Amino acid sequence: MTRPPNVLAKLRIQNDTALPMYRQLEHQFRTMIADGVLPPGATLPAERKLALDLGISRKTVQQCYEALRQQRMVSAHGRNGYIVEDGFRRIKPGMERLKGFTQEMQELGRVPSSRILERTIGEDRSIASIFGLSSTARFLRLVRVRMGDGIPLSVERAWYDLDIAPGLAEADLTGSVYDRLAECGAPLLECEQTIEAASPEPQECEIFGFSKPIPCLLIKRRSYGTDARLIEYVEGLFRGDTYAYRLHLRA
Structure with a gap:
């Protein structure tokens, strides 16, 4: 497992938007995973600690992590928490031929x-x-x-x-x-x-x-x-x- 970088400084929760808080977190984590800020093997912050640091409910963090798991971007590993999957990469299709x-x-x-x-x-x-x-x-x-x-x-x-x-x-x-x-x-x-x-x-x-x-x-x-x-x-x-x-x- 890879120790997670300090992602807290990169996370922002907005109260002036209709987008649910867990969706806001999901998008930000997804971007960090796609950009390699959270590389394969990195563990996401513990649910309880992240909730306290951001001033949100633990359920909100759980909903975010579950959404990422369903998209196969992370996987659950019991006490070790959620770990970034190795299969996710930024999509880089070629443009050398016509295809749908x-x-x-x-x-x-x-x-x-x-x-x-x-x-x-x-x-x-x-x-x-x-x-x-x-x-x-x-x-x-x-x-x-x-x-x-x-x-x-x-x-x-x-x-x-x-x-x-x-x-x-x-x-x-x-x-x-x-x-x-x-x-x-x-x-x-x-x-x-x-x-x-x-x-x-x-x-x-x-x-x-x-x-x-x-x-x-x-x-x-x-x-x-x-x-x-x-x-x-x-x-x-x-x-x-x-x-x-x-x-x-x-x-």
């Missing part, structure tokens, strides 16, 4: 899952202009929370041209949409992608468990099929405390 979130998580050894927040079919003038279509074109709009090992990693807003892939309208989209597109005869072959810094909105902070906005990565992607027609436009907000893209460049 589901495939990306599988390649990184994580279990992908999604929660659909919104699924609608209709017209959108601004989105139609991105696709180069008339204002009467019909799109599937899909808003999902994308998770790895049960941890919310991104909030994804995507639009799909139903003229090219009408089968998406009734398809099961809790898993890989890219697989569904292939089944509809509209596989994606290439994409254009941009990455920029962005600040999460209040709803996104709640999804990620942030007590206050922290920098995130906004990834915009235009994906094309066999005839070079735009099939998908997606804007994905990825949390900055657990996600970092890796590039391999050659001269």
Whole structure:
């Protein structure tokens, strides 16, 4: 076991927020684990002592530690307390080829899952202009929370041209949409992608468990099929405390 660093100085509890205290603690510990401040093998502060030092209830600390345990970031070891697991690392996916979130998580050894927040079919003038279509074109709009090992990693807003892939309208989209597109005869072959810094909105902070906005990565992607027609436009907000893209460049 590794002795924990002095994390008390890094912890902050806010009383002027609707986010529960245990969620505030959970987010801060999760960030320290992702950044290596709490390395694998480190023990978390004892429940009773941490509660006294922060002026909160022991139950609040217990709820925080249990949430971290359920996310497999720490494990319980009886009298030795909670120890940071060796399996958690900041996610560093490569960008050398086109792949969806589901495939990306599988390649990184994580279990992908999604929660659909919104699924609608209709017209959108601004989105139609991105696709180069008339204002009467019909799109599937899909808003999902994308998770790895049960941890919310991104909030994804995507639009799909139903003229090219009408089968998406009734398809099961809790898993890989890219697989569904292939089944509809509209596989994606290439994409254009941009990455920029962005600040999460209040709803996104709640999804990620942030007590206050922290920098995130906004990834915009235009994906094309066999005839070079735009099939998908997606804007994905990825949390900055657990996600970092890796590039391999050659001269």
